[in-house]
Amino acid sequence: MAEGRALGFEPLAVVATAGTTGAGVIDPLPAIAEVARGEGSWLHVDAAWGAAAALSPRLRPALAGIERADSVTWDAHKWLQVPMGTGMCFCRHPAAGVKVAYCEPPVLPPQP
Numbered sequence: 095m096a097e098g099r100a101l102g103f104e105p106l107a108v109v110a111t112a113g114t115t116g117a118g119v120i121d122p123l124p125a126i127a128e129v130a131r132g133e134g135s136w137l138h139v140d141a142a143w144g145a146a147a148a149l150s151p152r153l154r155p156a157l158a159g160i161e162r163a164d165s166v167t168w169d170a171h172k173w174l175q176v177p178m179g180t181g182m183c184f185c186r187h188p189a190a191g192v193k194v195a196y197c198e199p200p201v202l203p204p205q206p
Contacts, residue, residue, distance in 0.1 A: 095133050107136040112157055112166075113144020120144055123159025137162065142169040142181070164190075 095105045108130040110121040123139065130137035139160050145168035147153035148160070160166060164186050171180045 095129075095135070105133065105135050107138050107164075108133070109138045109140060110163075111144075112139050112141035112160055113147070115143055118143065120156055123157065123162070125159075127159050127162035131162075136164045139163040139166045141166050143172060146173040 098105055108126060110123055110126045112120045112123065127137055129135075141157070141160065144157065145160075145166065147156050166184045168182045168184070169180070170176050170182050171178050174180075
């Protein structure tokens with residue numbers, strides 16, 4: 095991240111994976127969370143596959159550190175028997191989620 099800043103870039107986020115599709119690998123979330131916090135960066139965890147481990151008392155420890163994420167994605171269609179493409183994004187900062195997802199269609203009156 096320091097190298098990127100030296101080149102004039104500002105890192106947007108640190109992204110970790112919790113359960114890769116091919117092998118189920120989980121990144122070292124506590125260590126990655128420390129880096130993100132130290133750099134003042136947003137931490138996103140892609141838990142498309144792995145988030146389901148949080149539902150199991152036996153598997154939950156594998157996700158240690160995920161609670162420090164600013165946002166986490168989970169592909170509900172992989173575990174919850176919902177239509178293909180159904181996903182969820184959990185965000186610690188509600189205002190940020192509203193800014194990203196909000197749209198005001200031209201046919202509706204402006205919202206306050």
